[in-house]
Amino acid sequence: xxxxxxxxxxxxxxxxxxxxxxxxxxxxxxxxxxxxxxxxxxxxxxxxxxxxxxxxxxxxxxxxxxxxxxxxxxxxxxxxxxxxxxxxxxxxxxxxxxxxxxxxxxxxxxxxxxxxxxxxxxxxxxxxxxxxxxxxxxxxxxxxxxxxxxxxxxxxxxxxxxxxxxxxxxxxxxxxxxxxxxxxxxxxxxxxxxxxxxxxxxxxxxxxxxxxxxxxxxxxxxxxxxxxxxxxxxxxxxxxxxxxxxxxxxxxxxxxxxxxxxxxxxxxxxxxxxxxxxxxxxxxxxxxxxxxxxxxxxxxxxxxxxxxxxxxxxxxxxxxxxxxxxxxxxxxxxxxxxxxxxxxxxxxxxxxxxxxxxxxxxxxxxxxxxxxxxxxxxxxxxxxxxxxxxxxxxxxxxxxxxxxxxxxxxxxxxxxxxxxxxxxxxxxxxxxxxxxxxxxxxxxxxxxxxxxxxxxxxxxxxxxxxxxxxxxxxxxxxxxxxxxxxxxxxxxxxxxxxxxxxxxxxxxxxxxxxxx
Numbered sequence: 203x204x205x206x207x208x209x210x211x212x213x214x215x216x217x218x219x220x221x222x223x224x225x226x227x228x229x230x231x232x233x234x235x236x237x238x239x240x241x242x243x244x245x246x247x248x249x250x251x252x253x254x255x256x257x258x259x260x261x262x263x264x265x266x267x268x269x270x271x272x273x274x275x276x277x278x279x280x281x282x283x284x285x286x287x288x289x290x291x292x293x294x295x296x297x298x299x300x301x302x303x304x305x306x307x308x309x310x311x312x313x314x315x316x317x318x319x320x321x322x323x324x325x326x327x328x329x330x331x332x333x334x335x336x337x338x339x340x341x342x343x344x345x346x347x348x349x350x351x352x353x354x355x356x357x358x359x360x361x362x363x364x365x366x367x368x369x370x371x372x373x374x375x376x377x378x379x380x381x382x383x384x385x386x387x388x389x390x391x392x393x394x395x396x397x398x399x400x401x402x403x404x405x406x407x408x409x410x411x412x413x414x415x416x417x418x419x420x421x422x423x424x425x426x427x428x429x430x431x432x433x434x435x436x437x438x439x440x441x442x443x444x445x446x447x448x449x450x451x452x453x454x455x456x457x458x459x460x461x462x463x464x465x466x467x468x469x470x471x472x473x474x475x476x477x478x479x480x481x482x483x484x485x486x487x488x489x490x491x492x493x494x495x496x497x498x499x500x501x502x503x504x505x506x507x508x509x510x511x512x513x514x515x516x517x518x519x520x521x522x523x524x525x526x527x528x529x530x531x532x533x534x535x536x537x538x539x540x541x542x543x544x545x546x547x548x549x550x551x552x553x554x555x556x557x558x559x560x561x562x563x564x565x566x567x568x569x570x571x572x573x574x575x576x577x578x579x580x581x582x583x584x585x586x587x588x589x590x591x592x593x594x595x596x597x598x599x600x601x602x603x604x605x606x607x608x609x610x611x612x613x614x615x616x617x618x619x620x621x622x623x624x625x626x627x628x629x630x631x632x633x634x635x636x637x638x639x640x641x642x643x644x645x646x647x648x649x650x651x652x653x654x655x656x657x658x659x660x661x662x663x664x665x666x667x668x669x670x671x672x673x674x675x676x677x678x679x680x681x682x683x684x685x686x687x688x689x690x691x692x693x694x695x696x697x698x699x700x701x702x703x704x705x706x707x708x709x710x711x712x713x714x715x716x717x718x
Contacts (some may be wrong), residue, residue, distance in 0.1 A: 253306045254299035255649055257607060261299035262286055268446075269301030275446060278398040278698035279425040280590035280620040281704055287311060287621035297602070305453045308609060313651040316617050318603065320651075320659040324355070328661070329353070331595035331614050333451035339464040340512035341471045343713060344520035345664065355508075360517065364497045369667050372414050372491045376672065379409045380564065380679040386423040387684060389717060394716040396689045398533045400707060401426075406676050407530040408434055411522045414668075415495040433473045434567045438527045438702060444524065445701065450653045453614070472523070478515040495521050524665060527704055529672045534711055535580055535586040536677055538696060539635040541686040541713050546637055550578050551681045560684060569674040575681075577637035579673050583655035585635065588704045590620040592657055619654045620705070628652040680715075689714040 247266055254261035260602070262270040274282055286309065290298045296312035310316050319327050329349040345356055346584035362368070383406045390397070405422035408431045412420035420430045442465060443451070451458045451465065464471075482500060484490070491497055496518055503509040540547040553574035561568035593616060602611040609615065625633040627641060628648060638644065645653075656663035680686070688694065691712035699706045 206647045213536060219701065234408040242692045246565075246634045247304065250304045250306075251301060255299075257299070259297070259299045259308075259607060260290060260293060260295050261301075262289070263399075264301040267303060269303050269305070271302050271446075271449070274449075275444070276700065278590070278700045278702075278705070278708075279445070280698055283309075283591055284615070284621040284624060285619045287625075291625070292613055296299070296605070297607075302449055302453055302614075305614070307614050307616060309618060309621070311618065313622075313649045315602070316651040316654075317403075317649075317658070319615065320592075320617075320654075320657070320661075323485075323600065324659050324661070325598055327594035327615065328597055329595045330593050330661070331452055331455070332593070333448070333455045333458055333465055333612050335459050335462070335464060336512075337459070339466055339471065341474060341516045341519045342465045344516040346524070348521050356513075357660075357664065359502055359508075364664055364667055366667060368498075370566050370670050372668075373671070374571075375413045375493070376410055376675050377564060379406060379413060380675045382409065382421075382423050384679050384683055385677065387680070388717070391684065391715050391717060394714060396691060396712050398710045399532065399537050399686070399713045400711045401714075403530040403533040403537075404435075404526070405431070406533075407526050408674065410672055410675075411525045415518055415521045415525070416477065417492045417494045417496060418477075418481075423535070429473065433470050434522065434526045436467055436470050437523050438704065438706070440467075441701075441703060445703070448703065474519045475515045478518050479511055482514065494589075507597065521665065524663075525669065525672065527706075529676075530588070531588065531670050531704070531706055532579065532582055532669070533676045534675050534707065535696075536582040536673070537680065537686050537713060538577065538692075538707075538711055539582065539585070540587075540681075541688050541692070543635050544687070547633065547681070547686070550575050550637075550677075554678045558678075563676070564678060564682070569671065569678055570680065572674060574637065575674060575677060577640040579670065579677070580653075580655075581635060581637045582642040584623045584629065584653060585640070586705055587619050587623060587631075587655040589657075590618070590705055592617040592654060611695065617654065622652060622654070625652075641650070683718055685716045685718060686713045687716070 250262045251266075251269075264270050266272070270286070271282075286298075286300065290309075291311060296315055297308055297310045300309060301308050310319060323663060330347065330445065334342040334344070334347040336348075338561075345353065345360065373507070383402075386405075387690065408422045408555050409420045411416045412422075412430055418430065420428055422428060422431050426427050441448070448465075450526075451463065478496065481496060484501065485492075485497070496514075496539060499509060499514045499517060503514060543620040555566040557572045558564055560571070593614060596609045596611050596613045596615070598611050601607075602609065626632050629652070650658065656666045689712055691710075693707070693709065693711065695712065697708040699708045
């Protein structure tokens, strides 16, 4: 790749000035003003697109008006970012520039620098820069999006909610949903049946989150078109804005707030807000307590009197949205790869059955003692991370160590997680499913920054433990009683959606499910 700037209009500032002087002598005032505006606009765009060239940073050539992201609507974000990553990695650069619309972005590919940014120098990059609008769209102001002191305060108060002790308390609810999954499959499969496995796992995670977050029995296996599931699908499958518009709002959040733009669909916000408010009122009126996420938030509100109803609704919403989609996709991809790799499936099944026998059932202790199943889940998180890119925003000017480059306050940086996970330098044959990569001795050989499915540092995913537990229960439930294999409708290879905001398969994922 060759570092170069974009050519827009005349080749230099002097050419622009000469052209301007010629035009001023020949045109009336109104036309003159228009031409002046156009020339200044061209000059401004040219100046913006020369930013990385002036900084002497290698960059992907921009093209007005989309910058370096012209093809983003034709590819998934995972494929798009990987194309850029592979273009530059062979040059040995630690980072490279790009442009989203007119805004310069910096993508970091050096593993040590990634670790520094996420952990050691976290105070320079504490925020994700995700658009949220608490005034007009209160549910968008959740833990994943909010910034600064409000984030620090809320993170500190919510962290005790996701301890291993709390996960153990929630396990009985998870196990009950696992029993419903097993019963559903027994009734549906018969001697064997082709099934849309993404739909099955989405029902499972909907019921898990409904129970663990809100104390609601969604019964998705009996009522697949329930309102709860319908609005969960709307959030991810038909978001309010296109991917390009979402990226625009992340770059210009202040403009979005001034224009009172919302990020969530009105019907979704209304549904979840009313749901949480009604559940809170009912529990407080009847003095009901449950071992779920909503109850923990209600207790925080009682004890500290700092959480508003809107804040509780926002945190409940992101717990549902993140847990529902990311975990169902993770389990779908895992079953897909295990179907294609029967030897790995047999090893995973033996691991599950051995643990069930050891602990006398599918207990909390059993699912925490399934090392090969954990290796399979981690390999899926490597191959199919929910977030293809980690985003951070500079809180103050940051001088990149061992360079002359300063990242100015407010600039967005990207860490291409999917591309790093598929880099053969760190994972030989990266497109091959190989759970042995995550044996403890193999993990010890790799750099921390080669595996970032949950992020890293103080802003690591707060729901990591719950997500892993949910995946273990769903997968162990299926593997202990059923065999999955490819069928005629199985997509090989799987393609990724170019509209979803998280990594999802494009279209249905069909597998044959048979009882053991």
